[in-house]
Amino acid sequence: MKVNADRSVCIGAGMCALTAPAVFDQDDDEGLVVLLTEEIPDDRHEVVCRAVTLCPSGALSLENDPSS
Numbered sequence: 017m018k019v020n021a022d023r024s025v026c027i028g029a030g031m032c033a034l035t036a037p038a039v040f041d042q043d044d045d046e047g048l049v050v051l052l053t054e055e056i057p058d059d060r061h062e063v064v065c066r067a068v069t070l071c072p073s074g075a076l077s078l079e080n081d082p083s084s
Contacts (some may be wrong), residue, residue, distance in 0.1 A: 035067040
């Protein structure tokens with residue numbers, strides 16, 4: 017599974033970084049999402065899915081990685 021973050025849609029609410037801090041952070045300038053990794057390990061799927069669902073702007077999305 018891969019996660020995508022559209023910084024042009026992000027409003028800096030920070031729900032992603034609070035929910036899955038091993039995967040998401042926020043930049044220092046505008047507080048916008050920063051991906052720490054695109055490839056999501058199996059043990060992080062549930063928490064990343066929760067973060068995507070909680071994103072108020074819809075800036076986060078998931079895609080299945082056909083190579084995995």
